[in-house]
Structures are given as structure tokens and as C-alpha cells.
Amino acid sequence: MTEKRIDGKAFAARLRERIGERAGEFAAKAGRQPGLAVVQVGEDPASQVYVRNKHKATVDAGMESFEYKLPADTSQDALLDLVEQLNLDNAVDGILVQLPLPNHLDEQSVIAAIAPDKDVDGFHVVNAGRLATGGEGFVPCTPYGCIMLLKDRLGDLSGKDAVVIGRSNIVGKPMAQLLLNENATVTIAHSRTKDLPDVVRRADIVVAAVGRAEMVKGDWVKPGAVVIDVGINRIERGEGQKAKLVGDVDYAGAEERAAAITPVPGGVGPMTIAVLLRNTLVAAHRREGITLAGDGL
């Protein structure tokens, strides 16, 4: 019997291995490695971990990693100047500005400054528009990773009833768009949705991306549904104890009814970095005019 728990960590590790092989083939053809520039402003502890993990995963996959760590008081102009410099740098295929930025910086205008064809996060409005209209762009890494896990478990998503809880630009909206592109029937639920438990109970696929610890209860889940938990919530446990990570779904309750479910940690999170490498590989091929078979995976 297939295990209920969807092991995103193992799935992502296999993906990174294949991407590494493709990066080697690219380097042999192009005479250079694919390059990813990651910009971090300030010292948010979670961001430090994610940026460190991105650097390691990039190097392990045979790609070049360019890291820029700027002080928390960096000005908007200085950050925009760096982005412009990276837009013009031929060794850089992908640019990522780690979010969140310190409060005095305007995230939207920083994202807008990234060249769309180097926007491996898929956050630029041009890429959001391409996703919505069927163009060739970059899809945000976390939702793309969720779709990969869903297709791996369910195969064809056509005709499935899907509920996405959360409407952020970086997860909820692109997730809904990707599900629609797979011919699912999609509902986007949010803080003003009426009778949320009943809306969720109708779904074959539940994607929770609200950022509220264990908000989705077990008895909201339709028996046999597939549950994808995007939430990463840190629960402090007092003096000297490590914080506990939980998702947006009550895992123990939901697992009893779901056909399959992603854990936190070890579910969706690791897919984010694997897809980032995939997007960087795709960007490098497009920029060099080298064909990459399939979708790069």
C-alpha cells in the first residue's frame, strides 16, 4: 500500500540529483555553469537558514552560486542598483531576492526591477501574466513543487475539486492558476470565506497556505482527499527548548481521513529549493539558446 505521508524531502532529493546531471550537460555545451544570484538584506534568522540551504543546494547541483548579503539598513536605491548590475551580468541566469525584506524596503518595486527572464522566483508581474495566459515564463517555486507532488500521487488532476486556502501572490494565486491549468475545478478560500469547513469538505484536493498554525481541522477533510500543507509555523516551547514547526493543517486529525498528506517539516518546504534549481537550469538554457528536453526535470 502507498504510504499516506508524502515524502517531499525524498522527492526533492531525487529531483536535485536529476537537475545536477542536466546542469553538467549544460556546462559541457555552454562552457560555463548555470548561475544563481541570491540577495539577502538583513539577518532574519529563518532567511539566513534558507539562503544557506539554497547556496549549498546550488553548488551541490553543479551550479554557480553568487551570494550578496547586505546590511539591514540598505537603501532602496542601493538594492535596486545591485539588481540592475545582476540583470546585466552574463554569468547570472537567475536572480532571487530573499523575502521578507526589512520594512523600509518596497518589495514590489524590487521584484519589478528584476529582469523577467532571470526572475527564477516567478514573482514578477510579467511572469504572473505569462502563467495566467499560458505563456512561457517562470512559475513560483512553492506552488510548482505542490503540483509536482499532487501529480505524482494522483496522476491526472482533470476534473478534481480543489480548494486553495490563502490568496497570496507568491503561493495562493499561482497555486490556483496551476490547478486550473491542470483542468481542476478551483475554489480560492480566504479569511472572508463563509462556512470554510464546508467548503474544504467538498474538496478532492486541499492546499493550505494561510500561515495559521493547525487551522485546518481533521474533520474538515473529505475522506480520501489529498492534503498539501504549505504552512510553516514556529511554535515557541519555552526556555532552552527548540521551537516546534507545524503546518496550517492539524496533521494527526487530517491524516486519519486523507488518502495522502504532506508533513511539516519534510513536505512542501524542500520542494521550494529543488524547483528553484530547476528554474535556474531552465533560465540558463533559454539564455544560451540551448534546448532542454521536457520541462527540465
Ligand SMILES: Nc1nc2c(c(=O)[nH]1)N[C@@H](CN(C=O)c1ccc(C(=O)N[C@@H](CCC(=O)O)C(=O)O)cc1)CN2
Ligand atoms: N524570494 C523568496 N523568498 C521566500 C520564498 C521564496 O520562494 N522566494 N519562500 C519562503 C522561504 N523559503 C525559500 O526561500 C523556504 C522555506 C522553507 C523551506 C524548507 O525547506 N522548509 C523545511 C523546514 C525548514 C525549517 O526548519 O524552517 C520544511 O518545510 O521541511 C525552504 C525554503 C519565504 N521567502
Ligand SMILES: [Mg+2]
Ligand atoms: Mg516591506
